[in-house]
Amino acid sequence: MATEFRWGIISTGWIAQSFVKDLLLDPKTRDVHDIVHKVASVGSRSVQSAQTFIDKYAAGDKNIKAFGSYAEVFADPDVQAVYIGTPHTLHYENAREALLAGKHVLCEKATTSNAAELKDLLKLAKEKNLFFMEAMWTRFQPLTKALKEIAEDGKLGDPVVLHADLSGDFDIENIPKTHRILDPRLGGGALLDLGPYPMIWAVVALYEHPSNKKAYPTKITGSILKTPLTGVDSSTTWTLNFTENLRAQAILSASITLPSPNPAATIRYRNGNILINAPIYKPSSFTVQYFDKPGSGNVVKEEKHVFSFVGGGWHFEADEVARCVTAGKLESEVWGHDKSILLMEVFDEVRRQGEYKLPEGVEKVF
Numbered sequence: 001m002a003t004e005f006r007w008g009i010i011s012t013g014w015i016a017q018s019f020v021k022d023l024l025l026d027p028k029t030r031d032v033h034d035i036v037h038k039v040a041s042v043g044s045r046s047v048q049s050a051q052t053f054i055d056k057y058a059a060g061d062k063n064i065k066a067f068g069s070y071a072e073v074f075a076d077p078d079v080q081a082v083y084i085g086t087p088h089t090l091h092y093e094n095a096r097e098a099l100l101a102g103k104h105v106l107c108e109k110a111t112t113s114n115a116a117e118l119k120d121l122l123k124l125a126k127e128k129n130l131f132f133m134e135a136m137w138t139r140f141q142p143l144t145k146a147l148k149e150i151a152e153d154g155k156l157g158d159p160v161v162l163h164a165d166l167s168g169d170f171d172i173e174n175i176p177k178t179h180r181i182l183d184p185r186l187g188g189g190a191l192l193d194l195g196p197y198p199m200i201w202a203v204v205a206l207y208e209h210p211s212n213k214k215a216y217p218t219k220i221t222g223s224i225l226k227t228p229l230t231g232v233d234s235s236t237t238w239t240l241n242f243t244e245n246l247r248a249q250a251i252l253s254a255s256i257t258l259p260s261p262n263p264a265a266t267i268r269y270r271n272g273n274i275l276i277n278a279p280i281y282k283p284s285s286f287t288v289q290y291f292d293k294p295g296s297g298n299v300v301k302e303e304k305h306v307f308s309f310v311g312g313g314w315h316f317e318a319d320e321v322a323r324c325v326t327a328g329k330l331e332s333e334v335w336g337h338d339k340s341i342l343l344m345e346v347f348d349e350v351r352r353q354g355e356y357k358l359p360e361g362v363e364k365v366f
């Protein structure tokens with residue numbers, strides 16, 4: 001018998017729509033038989049928007065409650081876990097309220113405005129015995145699992161360099177300055193919005209590599225280009241050194257003014273390369289190149305691995321939440337709290353070096 005898992009959704013924007021569409025797909029289409037997701041309620045700043053969302057993305061299901069506030073979702077006894085799809089700088093307050101109301105939380109990336117806010121939430125979640133996870137969907141996709149097996153089977157050796165970029169042309173000259181990607185009060189800019197994706201590949205390829213033994217980077221450097229439009233970062237480049245147990249570097253970048261290159265991530269080893277195709281948040285393929293001998297650069301074997309599934313790709317993270325909560329876990333073993341903290345600490349340091357300060361009052365904990 002499949003376990004029914006009941007969600008409360010807060011916000012009705014693009015990502016909440018994408019998440020709910022996936023949530024309500026028949027899990028058998030991805031060979032999942034132990035979990036069935038249900039939406040118990042949807043909260044929006046406007047009850048009309050919540051109802052329109054239910055009509056459009058949940059076929060008008062009369063069992064789903066439409067609320068004109070997020071607080072009503074947190075208070076809904078039918079909700080087991082809350083999905084937070086608001087802009088980044090609201091995540092801390094929204095997640096805190098959900099945890100205080102006794103709900104497990106799946107929170108969109110960037111998890112919070114800074115690492116201090118995240119640590120405060122994790123402390124609260126622990127005190128309340130509640131599950132908390134950053135919605136790092138890419139980590140749960142089948143391609144990532146397959147790539148990790150190859151990256152860690154020893155044939156390529158230890159990783160030496162990772163290059164990864166996620167960019168997107170947001171046409172910033174022609175969108176309102178209040179758009180969340182441009183508004184510093186909503187944590188606008190490339191780093192917090194797109195940065196989690198180059199970071200997930202740094203985590204998979206370097207941080208999670210068995211030879212790294214879960215050591216955090218020993219050095220972080222960052223350089224930020226700000227747009228004169230609103231002062232948010234339009235392009236950001238940062239590097240991470242992993243030298244405690246590896247001799248490896250990640251060279252990462254994100255921009256809101258042009259598309260990603262393709263391949264958009266490359267993991268380089270003495271014995272070959274892994275090339276990951278764009279978009280790196282949901283790649284559909286990667287290619288492994290093997291050299292004839294270590295360090296030669298002569299590719300003698302190339303293997304392309306292609307993946308497809310039904311849906312947008314967000315359902316895999318939802319399955320993880322349902323399974324973890326059902327098993328009484330407080331964090332995922334796949335994308336645990338250590339990884340979310342690593343991301344936020346890197347973003348804090350890159351913003352510090354690049355002198356990108358969020359406006360007064362945006363960050364709630366320091």
Ligand SMILES: NC(=O)c1ccc[n+]([C@@H]2O[C@H](COP(=O)([O-])OP(=O)(O)OC[C@H]3O[C@@H](n4cnc5c(N)ncnc54)[C@H](OP(=O)(O)O)[C@@H]3O)[C@@H](O)[C@H]2O)c1
Pocket residue numbers: 010011012013014015016043044045046049050085086087088090108109110135137180186192193281
């Ligand atoms: N995982 C992914 O693939 C992915 C992709 C895109 C974005 N994201 C993340 O998801 C979050 C939201 O992104 P999005 O693209 O869905 O944004 P969006 O379309 O602008 O939606 C954000 C929603 O948040 C709510 N909201 C509450 N206070 C708001 C405020 N002051 N200004 C604007 N919206 C407010 C609104 O819903 P109501 O009006 O219903 O309250 C709004 O529709 C961001 O943290 C982003 O980084 C993740």
